Amino acid sequence: MYLKKISLLNFKNIAQEELALCPGINCLVGDNGAGKTNVIDAVYYLSMCKSSLAMTDGQSIRHGADFFMAEGQYLTDAGKTESVVCTFSRKGGKVLKRSGKEYERLSDHVGLIPAVIVSPADSALISDAADERRRYLNGFISQLDRSYLCSVMRYNAVLAERNRLLKTSPDETMLGIYDLQLAEHGEKIHARRREFAERLQPAAAEYYRILSGDREQVELHYKSELNDRPFEEVLRAARQKDLVNEFTTSGIHRDDLVLKIGGYPLRKYGSQGQQKSFLIALKLAQYAIVAAEKGEKPILLLDDLFDKLDAGRVEQLIRLVSEDSFGQIMITDCNPTRLRTILDKAGGEYALFTVENGGIKQGDGNPRQDAAHNAAGGETGEDTATSAADGEEQP
Known part of the structure; x- marks a missing residue:
């Protein structure tokens, strides 16, 4: 998947900009807070129809404006053109279109434009509670399996009703009905999460080995009560506890993705560099799985790549993502000299953009890449518009 051009209007601190991107590495350099x-977040919006950050759609509108618009023109690996437009206004809400046609449900867009992001916000996967890691799994799997997203949404709805019943007037008959529904959707969710965790484990371990120079061993596994017994049995065993606490205390909404280094919890025993290396390895493993499943290379977004990583690991990462198994990449950094030095050393081709106070100018990248970039920027594709799943609270 290749994003040829992105147009932004009133998006955060960007008043109006249009970028023609190259199919390889695109570097965005500038001071902190420049934009x-x-x-990067706008590109993510066009894939998932929501911010990659913990913020509302309204917070993505430029100060003083009433709406924002992001439009992307894409070329798939199979040569098909796509155009996606995402708009949000304070009065009209969010609209996502493909080929000028609005989606009835935003969730129908998830997976059309695959993207994987590595950003400082990923630290929440290590430092925060288990719901962050469940949210990560949900977003990852939803790009590949639309029925999974439907199961998550239905599970959430039933869980909310069951909790409401527990708080008001618990009725054994209704609890039994809700238990059957939770089990139906929850077991589907559990099976897919467990499958993808098992696929992530060897790939993440191998990428980490490459990044670290084979210095440490990492592992991950999916922790769930359903690993050992059926969901209905789990709910029956927790019934009295649920009645006392007035909410559902067991289920897949309590599951976790356990991350370890050298056999110990990553959160407690991993240095900042080791933790970030693990997160990058995890996202590269996700990238490989999405590419294999979709038959389409996702867009790889690397935000603030150099923070807490030593030069050796950064160079190893750049060499990795410069291989043919990766497609279009967007990288941000506040130090253009450092970034260019590493990219030139890696020997790949790239385009460079300078960002300042929400304004964007194309700089001097690798000359061969600039030629390809200019040629690609002249292509036009049929107008299309697409929409992505909104970030409902997920189990």
């Missing part, structure tokens, strides 16, 4: 991450 580099905002460009």
Whole structure:
């Protein structure tokens, strides 16, 4: 998947900009707060129809404006053109269109434009509670399996009703009905999460080995009560506890993705560099799985790549993502000299953009890449518009 051009209007601190991107590595450089991450987030919006950050759609509107618009023109690996437009206004809400046609449900867009992001916000996967890791799994799997997203949404609805019943007037008959529904949707969710965790484990371990120079061993596994017994049995065993606490205390909404280094919890025993290396390895493993499942290379977004990583690991990462198994990449950094030095050393081709106070100018990248970039920027594709799943609270 290749994003040829992105147009932004009133998106965060960007008043109006249009970028023609190259199919390889695109570098966004500038001071902190200049707007580099905002460009990355706009690309993510066009894939998932929501911000990659913990913020509302309204917070993505430029100060003083009433709406924002992001439009992307894409070329798939099979040569098909796509155009996606995402708009949000304070009065009209969010609209996502493909080929000028609005989606009835935003969730129908998830997976059309695959993207994988590595950003400082990923630290929440290590430092925060288990719901962050469940949210990560949900977003990952939803790009590949639309029925999974439907199961998550239905599970959430039943869980809310069951909790409401527990708080008001618990009725054994209704609890039994809700238990059957939770089990139906929950077992589907559990099976897919467990499958993808098992696929992530060897790939993440191998990428980490490459990044670290084979210095440490990492592992991950999916922790769930359903690993050992059926969901209905789990709910029956927790019934009295649920009645006392007035909410559902067991289920897949309590599951976790356990991350370890050298056999110990990553959160407690991993250095900041080791933790970030693990997160990058995890996202590269996700990238490989999405590419294999979709037959389409996702867009790889690397935000604030150099923070907490030593030069050796950064160079190893750049060499990795410069291989043919990766497609289009967007990288942000506040130090253009450092970034160019590493990219030139890696020997790949790239385009460079300078971001300043929400304004974006194309700089001097690798000359061969600039030629390809200019040629690609002249292509036009049929107008299309697409929509992505909104971030409902997920189990």
